[in-house]
Amino acid sequence: MARAAIVVIDAWRDAPGISDSFLPGPLECVELAGRSLLERWLERFAAVEVEATTILVSAANQYRLPAMRANHGVVTIEVVRDLDISLKATIASYAHDGIQHAFISWASDYVETDLLDLLCFHRESKQGVTPTYNGDGPLSLWAVDCEKARQSSVGKLLDARHTAKSRYFVREYVNRVTLPERLRTLGADILSRRCETAPAGMQVRPGVWLDAGAKVHRRTRIVAPAYIGCGSCIEADALITRLSTVDRNCRVQSGTVIEDSSILENTSVGICLDVCHSVASGNKLLNLKRGVVVEISDPRILWCTGPASENASASVPHGTHMWRVAGDEQTAVGNN
Amino acid sequence: MYTRGPVLVMELPETLNHLEAASFFKELQPILKDDRPWVVLDCSSMKSMDSAGVEMLLQCLHEAMKRNGDVKLAAVGSACAVLFELMRVDRLFEIFDTAEAAVRSFQIFAPAASVQTQPWYSAAHGLTDLKVAS
Numbered sequence: 001m002a003r004a005a006i007v008v009i010d011a012w013r014d015a016p017g018i019s020d021s022f023l024p025g026p027l028e029c030v031e032l033a034g035r036s037l038l039e040r041w042l043e044r045f046a047a048v049e050v051e052a053t054t055i056l057v058s059a060a061n062q063y064r065l066p067a068m069r070a071n072h073g074v075v076t077i078e079v080v081r082d083l084d085i086s087l088k089a090t091i092a093s094y095a096h097d098g099i100q101h102a103f104i105s106w107a108s109d110y111v112e113t114d115l116l117d118l119l120c121f122h123r124e125s126k127q128g129v130t131p132t133y134n135g136d137g138p139l140s141l142w143a144v145d146c147e148k149a150r151q152s153s154v155g156k157l158l159d160a161r162h163t164a165k166s167r168y169f170v171r172e173y174v175n176r177v178t179l180p181e182r183l184r185t186l187g188a189d190i191l192s193r194r195c196e197t198a199p200a201g202m203q204v205r206p207g208v209w210l211d212a213g214a215k216v217h218r219r220t221r222i223v224a225p226a227y228i229g230c231g232s233c234i235e236a237d238a239l240i241t242r243l244s245t246v247d248r249n250c251r252v253q254s255g256t257v258i259e260d261s262s263i264l265e266n267t268s269v270g271i272c273l274d275v276c277h278s279v280a281s282g283n284k285l286l287n288l289k290r291g292v293v294v295e296i297s298d299p300r301i302l303w304c305t306g307p308a309s310e311n312a313s314a315s316v317p318h319g320t321h322m323w324r325v326a327g328d329e330q331t332a333v334g335n336n
Numbered sequence: 337m338y339t340r341g342p343v344l345v346m347e348l349p350e351t352l353n354h355l356e357a358a359s360f361f362k363e364l365q366p367i368l369k370d371d372r373p374w375v376v377l378d379c380s381s382m383k384s385m386d387s388a389g390v391e392m393l394l395q396c397l398h399e400a401m402k403r404n405g406d407v408k409l410a411a412v413g414s415a416c417a418v419l420f421e422l423m424r425v426d427r428l429f430e431i432f433d434t435a436e437a438a439v440r441s442f443q444i445f446a447p448a449a450s451v452q453t454q455p456w457y458s459a460a461h462g463l464t465d466l467k468v469a470s
Contacts, residue, residue, distance in 0.1 A: 270387075274424050285418065292414040298386035301422065 003119065004052045004094050004146075005045040005103040006087065007038065022284050022293050023264070027177050028107035030281075031265050033190045033227045033245050034200020034211055035069065037177060038107045042072035043197075048115045051099065054090050056080050069200060088150070095146040102149075106140030110186060112173040112196045118143050125166045128152060134170040143168070172196075180279050180286050187262045188243040191225035199227040199245070211248070229265070249306050266306030273301065337363075340439045345410075347378045352389030361392050368396060373405035376438040380411035390423050397428060406430070410438040 009028045023030055028037045035043075038055065045053055055077045080086035087104070094102050101119055105111070113132065121143075122130035128148035132139045173195040175186045189195050191207070201211030207224025213231040216222065220234045223241035228234060229248040238252045242260040246252060250263050255272040263269060264281040279286045282304030286293045296302045337346045344367055349356045367373055375396065397407045408430045412420065420426040432438040 272424065273422050275422060285422065287414075287418045287421075290414045290418060292418060294415045294418045296386075296419070297384075298388075300387045301419075 002097075002099040003048070003050050003101045003103070004054070004099045005041075005050045005105070006090055007041050007045075007053065007055045008083065008087075008104070008106050008140075009038065009055065009057045010083070010106050010108060022180055022279075022286055023281055024266075026108075027180065027183060030183060031229070031247050032183055032187050032262065033209070034229055034247070035197075037110055037186075039068055039072075040110065040197050041105060041107050042068070042075065043070070044112075044115060045103065046072045048119075050103070052076065052094070052097075054078060056083065056086050056090070058083075084153075088153075091144065091146050092150045095150045099146055102144045102146055104142045104144055108177050109140040110173075110175045110177055110195075111139055111141050111170055113141070113168075113170040114172070118168050121166075121168050127165060129164060130166065130168055131164050132168045132170050134174050136174070136176075138167075139170060139174065139176075141170075180281075181288055184262050184279050184288060187227075187245045188260075191227060191243045191245065193225075201227070201229070251305060266304055268303050268305045270301045341443065343374045343376055343439045343442045345376045345378055345435050345439065347380070348382045350381050350383050352382060352385035352392070354386070354388040357389045357392035361395065364396060365399075368399040368403070368405070370405075371403055373400050373403060374442045375400060375405065375407045376410055376432075376435050376442075377407060378410050378435045379413065379416055380435075382413065382416055385416060385419060387423070390419070390425055394425065394428070406442070408432060408438045408441065410435040 009026055030036060042053060050073070052074045053072065053076070055075065057077060057079050078086060078090075091102065101122065103115060103118075111132065118130070118132065118141075122145070128145050130143040132141045173189070175182060175189065175195075177183055177186055186195075190197055190199055199209040201209045201214070204210045205224065207226070208222050209227045210216065211228065211230040211232075214228040215233045216228060217234060217236040217238070219236040221239045221241075222228070222234075223239070225243055226240045227245040227247075228240070229246055229250065231248060232246050232250040232252075234240065234246065234252045235254045237255045239257045239259075240246060240252070241258070244258045244261050244263075246258065246263045248265040250265065251268040252258060252263070253269060253271045256269050257274050257276070258269070259274070259276045261275045261278045261280065263275070264279065267280050267282055269275060269280065275285070277287065277289045279288065280302060283297065283299075283302050284293055284295050285302060337344065339345070346364060349360060352360070364375070367375065377393070377396070393407070393409075400407045410432045411434055412431055417426070417431075420429075420431075430438070430441065432441060
């Protein structure tokens, strides 16, 4: 049975202003414990052997897509201007290619349901679209019959979450990552293994994950569970504790304490600081206790170690990637 | 700058960077050289600061403590409070919601009010309990 998936990185949703100003890109593309939400979705789809995956990215936002760690099969990335048109076109092309069923998911809703079970439920219900929901309400994950969905409008398709005769109830782990605060919750849940998805890298001792090229000084104290990302450097006398994650290319200088916090990629934290209950990204710090974002212009405290914006195509090395800007005649970048 | 009894209240500038911190400290330095300086720094207008600003505050505290005085902070905004926590400075200062509360705190705990009249080994200081325990 042929199946495919569409993952949407949604700039059309009511974006909370804080993530726009605080994060370098959309929440879905921010690496956390080694992998972004987008990559975690691609992994889940690859696990149920989808034949093709299309990522629909908003053309409104200019940002760098996260680097992928593994080959997730045939992945097409489309930068689109109108979601409805692109979604319909993608479903139509799947139907044309003989693909019977597709999953549509908004990458920001992280759902760990059994996708095969969802597909069986959808087939048995014999409806065009099967929406999903959990105890907190509807989720942005659908199973779609490509042929039937092609004939209806996309608006109707997405509204099916309210009108569908039968909906699929998700009992497993769900995290609606719409705010950076939720990203921190997800990080803590990943480390404490409240969800299926695991941190990237190698578990060097119970609960402590170190990724490739991570350097930890022997006088550093890491209290499990914790994650240190690719190429990150933790200097002497630093303390990483209480479900903290330090992602790729970060630096934590001597004597600094990282407690119940997530240090997002390309962030450097200065000497003898206390980063508690926070999410740090570049030179910005979100304090979760006080709910404020502080931009620190002092490079002795917090600074961005990496380039703020890169060519998006450069960081997507695996699989088949095609960049098309809907509405433009020429292909923007090809990387096959 | 104004005084409330023996307490001096000074408002910190909107931005406390290297330059502002230096000029502020220059202004405050003569007061810190007095005997037992009691200073309240009102942070209500302060919007941003950097490590130079924090260093200046620590220097003020150091100078005041050398002469048995103290520096207290008042009306610290969320952004500055986050920075104080980040730099582990929050635990070094007494922080109050308003300058008035900070001034009052000096008067409540004025040294004259807490002069030790009884010898340290008297019953008032728990020596009896100590004897019972031993």
